[in-house]
Amino acid sequence: MSVDEGHRSCRAPVGQVHWRVRGAKAQGDSHRRLGMPCQDAFHFAEVSATEGSAPTYVLAVADGAGSRRRSGEGADHAVRVGTQAVERLLAAGPCPAGAADWGYLAGEAFRDAHRTLLGLFRAYGDPADFATTLTLAILHRHYVAWAAVGDCFLVVRAKRGLDASFALVDLEPKSRYGAAADETAFVTSDRCLETLRNYAMDDPRVTGVLLSTDGLESPFVRNSGRDPQVTESIVRSVMEYFDEQPQQPDAALGDFLYSPQFRQYTQDDKTIVVAVSDDDR
């Protein structure tokens, strides 16, 4: 079993929100059978808006298009370029002051990353060969901002324990029987920026954020009629595990993705990045 594992945590200054972030990805069974590599990617980093300011965390996931030759490389580049774009913008200007500003920054970072990626892919060949989705999430104090193209999804948790509630805050719009039902948008698509979704929320109750590629949509999102909902039990299980066992490494998440239960739900590549806050909200 190979698990591409993520990472680490670090201690923020007293009084600032500290997030512990874990990530992992797992090759889907169907990809394994076809001899295809895992074409998902994730990355995350802690960045600082300015010297001495509260830490900012950037999470990124990308899902390379299964039908494209070099989409795994595209996804790898996308998560890193996206994270760097956020860092660059934060370094270049004042720290955003409100949710609207954070949402704007997320969108600008995505546009910046899109330009960089297209230039990079053109240098290597046909950008369409690198087709990939990309979602960036930014955590800063009680702000959660995101920018996304394609079918990754984002879940947040408010409060903890028995009081916890979960919300699916970003999911690619999909038509029930429409022509676009099986078409997702990619960073390399001509109309990429027309489908960009960038938003932010300001909620001091947020204690957890989960970002994932569509390979996990089946177990994590229920299609209840016209209003898709989070499958609370599974998100709760993941977040509470890292609440209670803060030192557990990403490998635990990798084991989870490779568990037989998941493999029953989907044969696609699976990627997840989870952040839980340390403070007692």
Place this chain on the structure above:
Amino acid sequence: MTNIHDRITVQPRSVIPFPDDLDDEDPVERRLVLLLCLDTSGSMRGRSIQEVNDKLGTWFAELRRNPYYARALEVALVTFGEGGVCAWRGPERVAYRDAGPGTFVPLSEFRPPQLRADGNTPMGEALRRSIDLIDQRKKFLRRHAEQVYRPLLWLVTDGAPTDPWEPLIQRIADAERNGHLQLHAVGVGAGASGERRRVLEALSPARNYELNVNIEGLLARMTDSIDQVRGRDQTTNWRRRP
């Protein structure tokens, strides 16, 4: 940027619990409809048809292990070649006049037939019949207030059609555009003729494949298509904040 990859504290690993009640939260609200339209013409004789028989059984058994698919997926089979165009309700051949919405069988009950290969390749008629069956099943489910994902039609052939097929191009294009079905057209076997390729491209410009690989590769792609149509064919309204 502080890269925090370097500071890993490794502890003995425990396991993230997978909720036991996950399926209870995911009731079958929408049906998945799958129709396999398989070539059983004379050119499939011998090892090819035997491999289809063997591997189809294994594939369906594997799909049944997925609790969601076991409940939500409905399967029907149409073959063209041996016996002309035939519909199958599980292992039973269904008379042409009797084939209708009831030809589809829940995956949990579906057992594939033992197919034989003979005759020519009436692909056009088989596709027309397949699309009719899908339409009938969708209407039946709708009448019973069931929601349906976009039905999947997989056409698998090792040759070119021996009957008229061109009139289906527009019908399939319209059905795809309106979300009534999703056609995957697959050519298998080393005898890939230019004619077969031209036909498959015309029938399914976005999803035609030449698979000179073993049948497992084909079945894996079919599983992917089920995952994808379920994952992507969803609704537009969801809660978003702020």
